[in-house]
Amino acid sequence: MSSTPSAGVAAMASAAAGRSSRPASRRRRPAPYLLLLPAVAVLVAAMGYPLVWQVISSLQEFGLAQQFGQPAPFVGLDNYARLVTDPYLWTVVLRSIAFCLVAAGATMAVGVGVALLMRVLPTAVRIVLQISLLLAWAMPVVASMTVWRWLFDWRRGVVNWLLTAAGLDFRGHNWLQEPLSFFAVAAIIVVWMSVPFVAFSVYAGLTQVSEEVLEAAQMDGASPAQRFWGIVVPIIRPVLAIVLLLQIIWDLRVFTQIKLLQDAGSIASETNLLGTYIYQLGTGSSDFGTASAVSIFVLVLTVALSAFYVRGMLKEDES
Amino acid sequence: MRTGSRRPGRIGAGIAGIVVALIWAFPVYWMVNSSLLPDAVLQSSSPTFLPFGGSWSNFTAVVSGGTFLPALGMSVLVALVVVACSLFFAFLAALAISRFRFRGRKSFVLAVLFVQMLPAEGLFIAQYKLMSSVGLLNTVLGLSVLYIAAIVPFTVWMLRGFVAGIPVDLEEAAMVDGLSRTQAFLRITFPLLAPGLVAAGVYAFLQSWNEFTVALVVLQDDSSRTLPLWLRGFVQASASRATDWGQVMAASTLVAVPVIVFFLIVQGRMTSGLVGGAVKG
Numbered sequence: 001m002s003s004t005p006s007a008g009v010a011a012m013a014s015a016a017a018g019r020s021s022r023p024a025s026r027r028r029r030p031a032p033y034l035l036l037l038p039a040v041a042v043l044v045a046a047m048g049y050p051l052v053w054q055v056i057s058s059l060q061e062f063g064l065a066q067q068f069g070q071p072a073p074f075v076g077l078d079n080y081a082r083l084v085t086d087p088y089l090w091t092v093v094l095r096s097i098a099f100c101l102v103a104a105g106a107t108m109a110v111g112v113g114v115a116l117l118m119r120v121l122p123t124a125v126r127i128v129l130q131i132s133l134l135l136a137w138a139m140p141v142v143a144s145m146t147v148w149r150w151l152f153d154w155r156r157g158v159v160n161w162l163l164t165a166a167g168l169d170f171r172g173h174n175w176l177q178e179p180l181s182f183f184a185v186a187a188i189i190v191v192w193m194s195v196p197f198v199a200f201s202v203y204a205g206l207t208q209v210s211e212e213v214l215e216a217a218q219m220d221g222a223s224p225a226q227r228f229w230g231i232v233v234p235i236i237r238p239v240l241a242i243v244l245l246l247q248i249i250w251d252l253r254v255f256t257q258i259k260l261l262q263d264a265g266s267i268a269s270e271t272n273l274l275g276t277y278i279y280q281l282g283t284g285s286s287d288f289g290t291a292s293a294v295s296i297f298v299l300v301l302t303v304a305l306s307a308f309y310v311r312g313m314l315k316e317d318e319s
Numbered sequence: 320m321r322t323g324s325r326r327p328g329r330i331g332a333g334i335a336g337i338v339v340a341l342i343w344a345f346p347v348y349w350m351v352n353s354s355l356l357p358d359a360v361l362q363s364s365s366p367t368f369l370p371f372g373g374s375w376s377n378f379t380a381v382v383s384g385g386t387f388l389p390a391l392g393m394s395v396l397v398a399l400v401v402v403a404c405s406l407f408f409a410f411l412a413a414l415a416i417s418r419f420r421f422r423g424r425k426s427f428v429l430a431v432l433f434v435q436m437l438p439a440e441g442l443f444i445a446q447y448k449l450m451s452s453v454g455l456l457n458t459v460l461g462l463s464v465l466y467i468a469a470i471v472p473f474t475v476w477m478l479r480g481f482v483a484g485i486p487v488d489l490e491e492a493a494m495v496d497g498l499s500r501t502q503a504f505l506r507i508t509f510p511l512l513a514p515g516l517v518a519a520g521v522y523a524f525l526q527s528w529n530e531f532t533v534a535l536v537v538l539q540d541d542s543s544r545t546l547p548l549w550l551r552g553f554v555q556a557s558a559s560r561a562t563d564w565g566q567v568m569a570a571s572t573l574v575a576v577p578v579i580v581f582f583l584i585v586q587g588r589m590t591s592g593l594v595g596g597a598v599k600g
Contacts, residue, residue, distance in 0.1 A: 035415035036427060038408040039471050046468030047434060050445030057445075117336055122329070125336040132344035138582035139347060140529040142547040143575035146554055147350045150564050158349065158366045192343065253438035256531045263555060275440035275532075282444030283536065291444045299441040306436035313432050313476075 051299075058292035072289070079293040088269075089277075089294070096252060096273045099183055103190045103254070104247040110191060111198025111243070116228075118203050130200075137196035145260040148189045152176070176261060179270045186257055193257075194250070198243050205239035206232070238312075245309050249302060255279070274298055350575065353568035354378065361565050377569035381553075387573065389542065390549035393459070394528060397545060400463040401470065401527040402520050408467065409474035409519065410512075416475070417483040435472035439532040447536040457540040465537065466527050474519040481515025482508075521585050528578060546574045 060072035083089045154174040163170040175181050217227050255275030282291035357374045455461030493503040531547040553570045
């Protein structure tokens with residue numbers, strides 16, 4: 001399940017709420033284990049078991065015979081070996097990484113920009129801006145995707161109409177046909193969806209930056225850029241780091257947006273990212289061995305990236 | 320960055336703020352606006368920007384299409400099961416990790432943190448196989464179990480913060496005054512936890528209401544679709560003819576507006592709830 005951005009903010013809120021803690025009981029007894037039982041049971045059933053199955057089937061071969069009930073033979077690391085030598089997988093991996101970096105980078109730049117903007121806005125305009133960001137944030141992904149498809153519709157879409165009205169000839173231009181403009185549209189949508197979370201988190205972080213320090217720096221002749229990189233960024237670095245990390249993790253596995261844009265008639269093989277590729281392997285061609293191997297690659301990558309995030313959270317748990 | 324309070328700078332910032340606000344709100348506005356316009360107007364060569372539509376025909380067409388209400392029912396049912404179970408399970412687990420020190424606690428916390436980051440796309444094929452082998456494809460139970468597992472880790476983490484934020488001394492003082500541990504918990508701690516439970520419940524609701532990826536693999540039957548799958552199906556069915564964007568936008572509005580309204584109300588309530596709880600405590 002994709003964690004929504006609200007997850008992160010709530011994490012920060014609960015982190016702030018969770019300071020003054022002290023364990024009540026250090027004696028050994030069954031109570032804590034009983035309390036954990038339901039959560040552990042559901043995690044083992046719905047995540048643990050599939051994970052084990054996935055590891056095993058990534059070592060097996062699934063072909064036509066297995067679809068007719070034959071047991072799948074073990075083939076060792078063959079699936080992995082085949083993937084490593086498969087140029088298409090590398091295309092998809094590099095494409096996913098490139099998309100992730102562009103989308104996450106743009107989201108951060110715009111999000112930080114909006115947060116800085118919120119600080120200098122008159123209150124009335126700031127509230128209007130915040131409401132508008134909340135609206136975008138609250139939109140369900142699937143509803144957002146249908147709206148964006150309508151905005152970019154080749155016949156009656158308002159984007160083509162605006163560009164044509166601005167003097168460029170975009171009448172009947174199909175944005176989703178070319179892979180490059182397909183990904184540009186996908187990136188715009190992802191940025192639109194993710195900026196509210198980044199903007200609100202960074203805006204909250206900016207409250208730690210004192211006005212006096214900035215004014216002092218200004219009087220000493222520091223330019224706006226110097227004040228930003230020299231004072232603001234170091235102070236809000238923890239927030240920036242966590243938000244950037246979450247964006248990278250989320251954008252690496254973007255599935256819903258790509259899948260729904262592909263629905264509009266793009267060529268899947270040219271627009272697949274990791275998520276849609278796994279889906280295609282698993283449901284389209286029932287090649288569970290390869291699908292599992294790619295899934296495990298994605299999981300390992302996510303866990304490696306998450307390690308930083310988890311380390312930060314663990315420190316907070318100990319405090 | 321604050322550039323002092325020089326006038327031109329402030330006016331420039333104000334204009335920039337309004338432009339950004341317009342860009343971010345526009346897609347939402349456009350969805351509602353298009354949903355109220357008859358198809359003939361949407362097919363004209365220039366778009367209609369002002370909300371003079373006032374035609375509910377798209378909505379009545381969507382609702383009377385016969386597939387919306389079953390999907391709504393499915394979504395509501397899944398959301399109820401998921402919110403109730405994940406709140407209950409996560410609350411018990413949060414209590415364990417914030418009120419007790421025990422062997423295995425750290426591994427559990429670690430597992431919770433990592434599981435919360437796992438992408439659905441990394442497991443959904445395996446989850447599909449699991450559900451098909453136990454005969455739970457296309458069922459509320461099957462989907463709910465997967466959702467609860469995906470939501471519990473984060474709700475545990477969220478509630479842990481709230482539980483830990485309530486001083487144990489308060490509970491102990493009540494126990495000195497003669498309440499049992501359970502009574503002390505129910506009368507003193509539980510009311511203070513309400514804002515945390517609301518926040519976690521809202522999170523669980525939004526996750527389950529909006530989820531698309533897992534639902535796509537687990538619900539293959541057209542008769543057992545949640546709203547996001549229904550909306551996708553609606554767009555596809557409509558696209559086989561020339562897409563009737565008015566109806567598609569009406570369908571999107573039906574899916575989105577309850578969530579947006581809920582989100583906006585709770586956003587305010589949640590903060591005031593937090594403050595209120597702190598003051599009363």
